[in-house]
Amino acid sequence: DAMVIQNPRYQVTQFGKPVTLSCSQTLNHNVMYWYQQKSSQAPKLLFHYYDKDFNNEADTPDNFQSRRPNTSFCFLDIRSPGLGDAAMYLCATSTSPEGSNEKLFFGSGTQLSVL
């Protein structure tokens, strides 16, 4: 059973048209992450939530926003997508990070195309 679920698997949007990607989890984990992965590159962390505490990476463009209305759901909003935002967007979760057994659980990703 999928534990970190990302919908849709493929998303097409138009240049400049706002788009929202969604992520849900059944693990009840405290921390949720969003990564951007461009072709043949490593995943790049955009931001993460520790419970309701939002942490933005310094180099994440202002065009990218996130919402976490409850423990289970997290959204990635791209306000005005550009061609350079076409990528795989990966959502991940982890338990409270102070523990020794903490690890990441990833969804299958949403492949975003910008036309």
Next chain:
Amino acid sequence: DAKTTQPNSMESNEEEPVHLPCNHSTISGTDYIHWYRQLPSQGPEYVIHGLTSNVNNRMASLAIAEDRKSSTLILHRATLRDAAVYYCILRGTSGTYKYIFGTGTRLKVLA
């Protein structure tokens, strides 16, 4: 954030052991060493992690140098399904709670 360095690519024959190295010379005393792998068109998946001692699980073994400045992921018998990009990541236990991926090693398994 502490950095990791891995070879860009490696090859292995099927059913032979594979040793994937990772250098992390700036590791701090509380950083855990994590390994993830990413199969084509999938999200990364957890492989193994450790702090100081060597670790084994059903997927792999992790050998950690005594000074902790390097580690090696060991796949005991590579299969074609092990062809993936393998990422070595340092994970701190205080401050910001995040995983920063390095460039990873693309493993090719030859039949």
